[in-house]
Amino acid sequence: MIANKPIYITDANCVTPLGFDIETNWKALVKGDSGIQFQEQYGNLTSIYASIIDSDKLNESFLKVSNDSTFSKLEKMLILALYPVVSKNKITEKSVLILSTTKGNISALENQDAPIEDAQLSTLVKKINTFFGFKTEPIIVSNACVSGVLAVSTAKRMIQFGAYDNAFIIAGDEISEFVLSGFNSFQAMSNLPCTPYDASRNGVTLGEASAAVFVTTKKPSHNAVAIIGDGAVNDANHISGPSRTGDGLHKSIESAFKEANIEKSKLDYISAHGTATLYNDEMEAIAFSRSNIDNVAVNSLKGYYGHTLGASGLLEIVIALQSVYNQELLASKGYSNSGVSIPIDVLKENRKQEITYFLKTASGFGGCNTAILFEKIN
Numbered sequence: 507m508i509a510n511k512p513i514y515i516t517d518a519n520c521v522t523p524l525g526f527d528i529e530t531n532w533k534a535l536v537k538g539d540s541g542i543q544f545q546e547q548y549g550n551l552t553s554i555y556a557s558i559i560d561s562d563k564l565n566e567s568f569l570k571v572s573n574d575s576t577f578s579k580l581e582k583m584l585i586l587a588l589y590p591v592v593s594k595n596k597i598t599e600k601s602v603l604i605l606s607t608t609k610g611n612i613s614a615l616e617n618q619d620a621p622i623e624d625a626q627l628s629t630l631v632k633k634i635n636t637f638f639g640f641k642t643e644p645i646i647v648s649n650a651c652v653s654g655v656l657a658v659s660t661a662k663r664m665i666q667f668g669a670y671d672n673a674f675i676i677a678g679d680e681i682s683e684f685v686l687s688g689f690n691s692f693q694a695m696s697n698l699p700c701t702p703y704d705a706s707r708n709g710v711t712l713g714e715a716s717a718a719v720f721v722t723t724k725k726p727s728h729n730a731v732a733i734i735g736d737g738a739v740n741d742a743n744h745i746s747g748p749s750r751t752g753d754g755l756h757k758s759i760e761s762a763f764k765e766a767n768i769e770k771s772k773l774d775y776i777s778a779h780g781t782a783t784l785y786n787d788e789m790e791a792i793a794f795s796r797s798n799i800d801n802v803a804v805n806s807l808k809g810y811y812g813h814t815l816g817a818s819g820l821l822e823i824v825i826a827l828q829s830v831y832n833q834e835l836l837a838s839k840g841y842s843n844s845g846v847s848i849p850i851d852v853l854k855e856n857r858k859q860e861i862t863y864f865l866k867t868a869s870g871f872g873g874c875n876t877a878i879l880f881e882k883i884n
């Protein structure tokens with residue numbers, strides 16, 4: 507058992523409406539660009555905002571990797587995100603592929619002639635596993651909107667306990683009429699691009715994306731971060747509504763700090779969940795206050811990408827890594843005036859700042875909550 511062995515994220519990539527690599531995404535984010543666009547018609551839904559990847563551009567990029575036309579849109583997104591990460595890191599006998607997603611190939615259900623297996627998560631991850639030639643059975647992490655962050659925690663713990671040498675994590679979800687209709691039935695969707703933590707916010711905007719990272723025990727010689735503490739606590743508050751007291755997120759944060767064994771005063775940045783729903787944002791502010799980190803710079807990336815569900819946590823970690831490497835925090839797009847009862851330091855504009863320690867949090871349906879602490883490695 508090597509439970510105390512350091513674990514690092516050394517390589518990462520993402521595929522989003524803003525670009526199909528990290529560099530393109532970062533440049534767009536620094537300029538304040540958003541992938542959220544008005545959609546006059548999507549299936550039976552009209553006049554909505556969503557962040558959607560252009561299928562023609564995706565197909566064109568995918569042809570540089572494979573000419574196999576049998577892959578779905580989501581599968582192409584996942585493969586394109588992971589491809590450069592695998593190119594830099596050798597798959598060994600004890601490498602594992604971990605997939606984070608909430609809905610997977612849900613659009614396959616629209617084809618009534620297709621076998622039900624096409625929509626199953628196990629089918630999806632096995633296709634990706636086979637494409638890259640992994641020698642171990644893949645793992646699926648599907649736990650509502652904390653899935654992407656929880657996948658990193660899962661990789662960390664499995665590697666520390668010797669089950670694997672390293673892990674390639676992929677996360678992705680696609681926009682579908684099923685998902686849009688579901689959130690619309692909750693009356694949770696904003697009629698404008700979402701504005702996390704702002705007083706004018708009125709709901710979530712959905713998006714699609716994929717992201718990938720490489721997790722290893724091998725200390726890197728280039729830019730990287732160490733995963734120094736994590737926590738995942740389910741407060742079982744409600745099937746869809748977050749806890750009013752922030753109890754699960756607060757305990758997740760405390761667990762992460764306890765394992766990391768660092769003072770909270772050292773924390774430089776929080777990459778929050780920030781869905782722009784009234785109750786989620788309020789709950790996060792309460793949890794940050796209870797953990798005595800409400801004075802730390804915080805942002806949400808949902809104003810740029812929308813809520814990408816099972817991809818969101820990992821995508822936001824990937825972008826947070828760029829903030830660390832470039833020493834620049836991004837504005838929380840759409841934020842102007844506080845709409846939460848407890849003051850928190852939401853970033854109104856980009857800020858140049860050295861970042862050594864940052865926290866990533868996520869919360870989701872069913873009362874699930876996660877928090878991971880990272881440290882920059884020089």
